[in-house]
């Protein structure tokens with residue numbers, strides 16, 4: 001008999017409103033306990049096996065020959081049909097060996113030297129962002145602080161002005177706001193502008209190279225191969241998409257979690273040396289990316305459940321991150337938790353987040369500023385979460401504080 005995830009958990013995991021109300025922790029717990037590999041129907045397409053246990057999610061992530069990202073993509077809701085957007089997901093939705101070749105090439109842009117250089121710049125930028133709101137005594141934490149950070153980071157990565165970074169980030173917001181359903185004029189327009197920008201940038205950097213990731217990507221060579229112009233443009237789009245909302249959500253939801261746990265917040269203020277374990281704990285607790293899917297390339301089995309070739313499985317990262325067999329007292333927010341082998345950046349397979357260290361650098365730059373300068377930070381209105389099956393995030397979060 002098939003275990004039906006909806007019947008067992010009482011929740012439809014394909015409904016974006018579920019996540020808008022908060023991560024369905026109770027439903028995930030019930031599934032981990034009763035049916036960690038459970039069939040989940042989907043009204044808008046083929047169903048899938050919902051995987052909620054840490055070990056299964058890890059195993060599937062690490063075996064891309066059995067579990068394909070390419071055969072039917074990585075989303076249970078198909079991305080919109082317009083070509084540019086689908087293509088932009090290329091790297092995420094490729095299998096080895098095609099994926100390996102591209103990944104090796106783009107990894108050349110993310111050298112330790114680049115990350116180290118960004119570290120210094122991010123500290124200044126984070127100070128600037130917080131400084132920018134201090135006089136007001138209140139702000140929308142998401143757009144003014146958490147959202148400003150990735151757009152500045154994009155600018156630094158690409159060696160472009162902050163103004164342009166803001167504009168590109170706005171364009172991704174337009175593109176992502178309409179991920180479901182037909183492409184509207186504004187989405188197509190945004191994609192076009194993004195592509196034109198990427199092409200012009202490539203042109204500029206070829207003539208006038210800089211010490212930035214855009215230049216490194218254009219110059220990178222593996223076995224005589226370089227990125228084509230199309231590949232550069234698509235990777236550019238993926239980088240802005242993958243690095244924007246995710247980091248914004250980590251910073252916004254991480255801050256909210258600190259507000260909800262005043263003891264842990266005070267502990268972090270008193271012991272700044274806990275910052276790096278605190279960031280890992282925020283990643284675990286908040287899990288900005290909710291789910292990606294894979295498709296079985298052959299008949300196989302997970303925990304004794306038979307899975308047919310062509311069936312999809314959905315990896316629910318927030319559930320893995322609360323798995324009681326891996327994390328002691330998993331619902332406790334403990335900024336000193338160590339070890340903390342969370343799966344917020346994926347399960348360590350071929351698609352493991354390429355920007356994980358950049359995201360950590362951004363978080364490590366902004367949190368000390370928030371804690372030191374936005375004294376008595378508190379909510380000043382209702383928190384509105386993002387309506388999405390893909391992202392666990394916060395749309396708006398009015399706050400007030402005293403400048404320090």
Ligand code: HEM
Pocket residue numbers: 061091092093103238239240242243244246247250287288289292344345346347348349350351352353354355356358359
């Ligand atoms: C808190 C912030 C972030 C989170 C939670 C996050 C999470 C993830 C996850 C879960 C994956 C898929 C992993 C898998 O399937 O195994 C991924 C892939 C990826 N991420 Fe991130 N990410 C973050 C920030 C960033 C940043 C800042 C960048 C770049 C600037 C970035 C670039 C990418 C890319 C390019 C991939 C695709 C890698 C591939 O397919 O080989 N991410 N990320």
